[in-house]
Amino acid sequence: MSTPTESDLPRLLRIDTHVATAADNAAVERAELPVVPRIVLHSSPISKWLDWVFRNLLLLCSLSVLGVMGIIFYELTSRSKLSIAKFGLHFFTGQTWDPVAGDFGALPFIYGTLLSSVVALLLAVPLAVGVAIFVTELCPRMLRGVISFTVELLAAIPSVIYGLWGIFVLVPILRLQVQPWLSKYGAWTGLFTGPAYGIGMLAAGIILAIMIVPIIASITREVLVAVPQSQREAVLALGATRWEMVRMAVLRNARAGIMGGIILGLGRAIGETMAVTMLIGNRPEIAKSLFAPGYTMASVIANEFSEATDDLYLSALVEIGLALLIVTVIVNACARLLVWSITRGSSVRSHA
Amino acid sequence: MPSLSKPLSPWRRITNVAFIGLSALASVLVLAPLVAIFGYLLYKGIGSINLAFLTKIPKPVGESGGGMANAIIGSVMILGLGSIFGVPLGIGAGIYLAEFGHGKLVTLVRFTADVLNGVPSIVVGIAAYTMVVLPQQHFSAFAGGVALGIMMVPTIARTTEEMLLMVPNTIREAALGLGIPQWRATLQVTLRTASKGVITGCMLAFARVAGETAPLLFTAFGNQFWNVNPNQPTAALPIQIFSYAISPFDEWHKQAWAGALILIVLIVAAVSAVRIVTSRGTMANNA
Structure with a gap:
């Protein structure tokens, strides 16, 4: 097991910043490169979905300010x-x-x-x-x-x-x-x-x-x-x-x-x-x-x-x-x- | 060597002194009504508060005694409903403005919130009347809660936004750097860091609507009897004060003063608590 050298750095950095696909992994294995411990974090689909829900809930809250203004206008106009x-x-x-x-x-x-x-x-x-x-x-x-x-x-x-x-x-x-x-x-x-x-x-x-x-x-x-x-x-x-x-x-x-x-x-x-x-x-x-x-x-x-x-x-x-x-x-x-x-x-x- | 500074001309000296005197006088004139109102309120109110006032419901005209217990409970109920509607919406909107805040939409929301803040409370009352009371065909604490909730949203949204913007970006980055999903980072780290400021905003909004009378006149409407059902007309402290104040009976005037004292004590306690919390420099420590 060899330690990564400076010339490996760009590749290592690249691996860290992008989500590895199966094809990537296979390519790395084929090339018989020095084995470097790699940790790739995936965000789970649930947490992605929760983020989406969270963001849109907040969006709804802030749209409610516009909505309230609109409703007040609408109600007053239609009733008068x-x-x-x-x-x-x-x-x-x-x-x-x-x-x-x-x-x-x-x-x-x-x-x-x-x-x-x-x-x-x-x-x-x-x-x-x-x-x-x-x-x-x-x-x-x-x-x-x-x-x-x-x-x-x-x-x-x-x-x-x-x-x-x-x-x-x-x-x-x-x-x-x-x-x-x-x-x-x-x-x-x-x-x-x-x-x-x-x-x-x-x-x-x-x-x-x-x-x-x-x-x-x-x-x-x-x-x-x-x-x-x-x-x-x-x-x-x-x-x-x-x-x-x-x-x-x-x-x-x-x-x-x-x-x-x-x-x-x-x-x-x-x-x-x-x-x-x-x-x-x-x-x-x-x-x-x-x-x-x-x-x-x-x-x-x-x-x-x-x-x-x-x-x-x-x-x-x-x-x-x-x-x-x-x-x-x-x-x-x-x-x-x-x-x-x-x-x-x-x-x-x-x-x- | 002759001195370079010439003495001030008398005219400049006089205008300067006059100006300082006038602005000090303005301060005294502004503070005078405050002292007068609080003094008179204490003087009149303390004499009229007793146990019956806090535990009994109003007596019919002509009978002495009775109290405003139902109005105090009613106010608590209406304010509670208002906070349930207003606080989550306001905080949510504030988070969106601060954390996802760029682009035209956010500017528009910010601006609308400020304008909504200036809409007269009686107009909000009319809107709550046509939205809730007319379809239901009866007055209710719920309708009053809707009106107060609407009034709380812009204040809470804007203070929450401001407080979140004071949280340094490094804290957000540290949280996200640990791999925490965005929603948890925002709620458990950013919002938590700013929590004292956010609570301050909520208390200010609460204090502001606690004394509102106009939007309750034709939503909660008032009630001379016990009521804890949010779907029925409900007494509220400000409405009771209003109707007693314009009545011709001395006994009721006394009760109005007692009610006013209780209301102001609640509000001043809230505002002072806020002031004490914020003046401890929480945000400065975090920054």
């Missing part, structure tokens, strides 16, 4: 056919919502959703961006973890608890302190007129703002962290102050991502249901004043869906749901693309 056929585009411009007469127009709800979301964004964006800048650029290391954990907690509070707190704490404060002050000094804008119920567009906007701050803040933080350190150092080396550094190096680089975060917050505000339903007053009217009660697309579904007895009524509510779905899908798609374009490469955490 009745209302789409009857009202057409007039559904989105009509102002009457009369289940008894069977006349449905969704404009008051669209208006309520838009107005409450805009109020929420106006309040939330400066605060959220401020917190994100404070946490990433300014605050001492010790505070950093504490503040971001607390902001995360804010995101973990369920909507219904925001609503509960809103009814018993926020609304009385608004009614007794904030609204009298606002109507005294801000009535000329037309936004702060009318009786101060507490409950209404303003309350809904404020509670929404509290709820979307964590989303905007966490994405902004992520985007700010993704700005290369060298940019900051370069600006600081030129003698910039902290503020100038943040303005020139950080915000300028991160603006597309921050925009993405804001749009994502908008998406959340548009679809938010429970807290708004509990605070907005649920009256399908279009009023300029923020003190007046309103109604949103999500809250009309929450309030009336299980009471909708006839098919047309149900179909009209589903159509509102469909509109809500399409708007939030567009808004979220835009936001994701913006955020991806900034944090590409670094990890994109899901914002639960």
Whole structure:
């Protein structure tokens, strides 16, 4: 028995890398080559089959994400056919919502959703961006973890608890302190007129703002962290102050991502249901004043869906749901693309 | 030699200080509602929780006493069903994205998962209603579970993917180099290495849907009585809180606060556990 020499190596390696067939073995035996112990591993058919099953099961799981999206679209479209056929585009411009007469127009709800979301964004964006800048650029290391954990907690509070707190704490404060002050000094804008119920567009906007701050803040933080350190150092080396550094190096680089975060917050505000339903007053009217009660697309579904007895009524509510779905899908798609374009490469955490 | 550094102009000094002050103020303003909500919740909730609350079912209007035991059990049941649907699908999808992840399909799935994450919960509720409740002709815990399960999938899929991507490739190669078939290598080596992160993702998804009310309103529907049959209308803590909060009765308001306290304690416990586990730097040790 001789030991393999260097000249045998290519052949030996070849044998190791390819599955030997019977013909191969016979050829080797005929050539009377030095006998080298050879081990060729075959994967058993069962394990090959299991691998195939495993891979395809996982494929099915990930396709289920697409499937769920498809099913939601399909279900909502097919169930709202009745209302789409009857009202057409007039559904989105009509102002009457009369289940008894069977006349449905969704404009008051669209208006309520838009107005409450805009109020929420106006309040939330400066605060959220401020917190994100404070946490990433300014605050001492010790505070950093504490503040971001607390902001995360804010995101973990369920909507219904925001609503509960809103009814018993926020609304009385608004009614007794904030609204009298606002109507005294801000009535000329037309936004702060009318009786101060507490409950209404303003309350809904404020509670929404509290709820979307964590989303905007966490994405902004992520985007700010993704700005290369060298940019900051370069600006600081030129003698910039902290503020100038943040303005020139950080915000300028991160603006597309921050925009993405804001749009994502908008998406959340548009679809938010429970807290708004509990605070907005649920009256399908279009009023300029923020003190007046309103109604949103999500809250009309929450309030009336299980009471909708006839098919047309149900179909009209589903159509509102469909509109809500399409708007939030567009808004979220835009936001994701913006955020991806900034944090590409670094990890994109899901914002639960 | 004259110093090269000129003193800052007063304007630049003032804007800098103002900016730092404003962003600190923003932080305080954001944290204030949190403190207010938790403080008020504790203050109101602790006073209303008693043994009856945890063991009795709701009393009719006007009678004092009673509790939310049926809603607590119902919530556990609905969340359990939701996890049964959502967790395997989410983890499976996440593994596929991370381990077999290239090409257009995977990008599309990833993107759809992120968009699905932003779909309003009430819309998911409508879909669950038309898929499960309408064919069955009655509300059920099962339908609620479907709605919550759908909402869990995208979060779990994306965190699982992320955690698996943090597992170094050498570990995969070592496993496959031993001749272990791919499915065992993935499940017993790669997934196991990332298991803490994956569990974190599941807990986050769980915490997120635990407080969801909107998708349960017309799927699980709520129930004033005991029910442990998943095929019947079932009470859930968030629904109970909602209907008590908008009721005009003081007794019910108290119960709503107690329910809210229990709900938030469950959720905060889950989120904090996650935070503690992840902050121990498990992934860093593995890398």
